[in-house]
Amino acid sequence: MLRRATARHYLMCRPTYFEVTEARTPWMDPDEPVNAAVACRQWEQLRDRLRALGHTVEELPPRPGAPEMVFAANGATVIDGRVLGARFTHRERVPEAAVHREWFLSHGVTAYREPEHLNEGEGDYAVTSSWLLAGHGFRTDLSSHAEAQEFFDRPVLALELVDPRYYHLDTALAVLDPAVDEIMYYPGAFSEASRAVLRHRFPDAVLANSTHAEALGLNAVSDGRHVLLPEAAQKLFPALRARGFEPIGIDLSELAKSGGGAKCCVQEIRGLASH
Template sequence: MPGLLGRRATPRRYLMCSPAHFKVTYSINPWMDPAKPVDVPLAVAQWEDLRDRYRSLGHTVEELVPRAGLPDMVYAANGATVVDGRVLGARFAYAEREAEAEAHLDWFRAHDYDEIHEPLHINEGEGDFAVTASYVLAGRGFRASPLSHGEAQEFFGRPVIGLDLVDPRYYHLDTALAVLDDAADEVMYYPGAFSPGSRAVLERLFPDALIATEADAAALGLNAVSDGLNVLLPQAAWGLLDPLRERGFTPVAMDLSELLKGGGSVKCCTQELRP
């Protein structure tokens, strides 16, 4: 059924990885504090709720088997970027996550993806690449190398727009910007996460974007996933709920509070497998 303003959900295929081995024993972003204990059964339950919600909305969820010793594999969005069935692998900035890249590539090879590019330059998958109808938006400043942007453009054959992140809390693009309708270049973002020049670019490309408040951004409300109608986002970002409804979306509030301890939420846990 279409939503308000004629919005429609389109079926998606996602790749997720259970937090069976999730823990915070090191700190590679401002959200991670090894002194705060992680409740693994609760993290698994919250993750399963997200997975099951996708399926209840008609989407397909593939599961990547978690590997012991790789606690951040739950953040499956970081493992690759898939556009037009082509797989751009990841190259992680920190040694703690390096082995995740090969785990993802193993999955794609086993599932008959034949256009796979192992990157030369650091990129952390959909953490810093967001796909709209017209562009691949690409974050830089804390993780991804600017050189990865040209690499992505050559591989995908789509224009890549570089955006500079300046606030360490928003170390990946997917913590500061979410694609709401990838068929219509519709996004929401938090301006304070970006440099002045990048804010100007976003204003030019997306003049009708939903602008998030600092409070909702700080709740990782922009770490969201949309199917064109339903927008799954952290429940603490309550200030985004009414603005999304006013635009014809159906917000779906999710509790991923345990996974927030590692610096991620809905989008971090969700890699989209675009055909």
């Protein structure tokens, strides 16, 4: 199958102040040192590769005291120029939402919604042409789904996460080609009811196994042809190539110490002009 890349508009944040200070997820170990300089080099590799593929990447200035701002995907969800802000579960990340809001308002966004319910942006929301896939179970509240559906005027498909290693939807599912509702996901991250929904709605999805998921291979950024994902997930590459995609491995080993991969670092800005 001939795959066509589509130019995308992204927002990223340099991991200048990245560190792991507590174990809020099974991936995080405060006793394992984080090298912020190495994290910055790895982040630059991801940013530069996206730009080399023809995508626009804008940068959100990092802030001291917000060590996880590098995971820019969590700060908002943007569809058709409309922005649903984030409301973080953990107090350490709460300040990030205001930084994202300031950035969008300063870049001409008029349709911005301050959320009433907990939601962690594209960490738990994924967009296809037919659906707004919405994760819940660990971070984003189920009650936020109705808010997102009303604001974006898109049908929501609620998906329950049950494995604490995959606390965000973007650690367990990736959109490969939104135009044709093509995704890949790890079934073991979801409840049985949600697995049934995924089988029904996405019968041709790429199915990942536990090895792929543990390497954060589902935390991927796709432009419809190129799929950027952690190079540690190389065992997932053949399945992607078999579908006509071009997997591109990026060393994100420092960011993985907090459970972050390529998608965590990249927020897609849909329908908003670049500056």
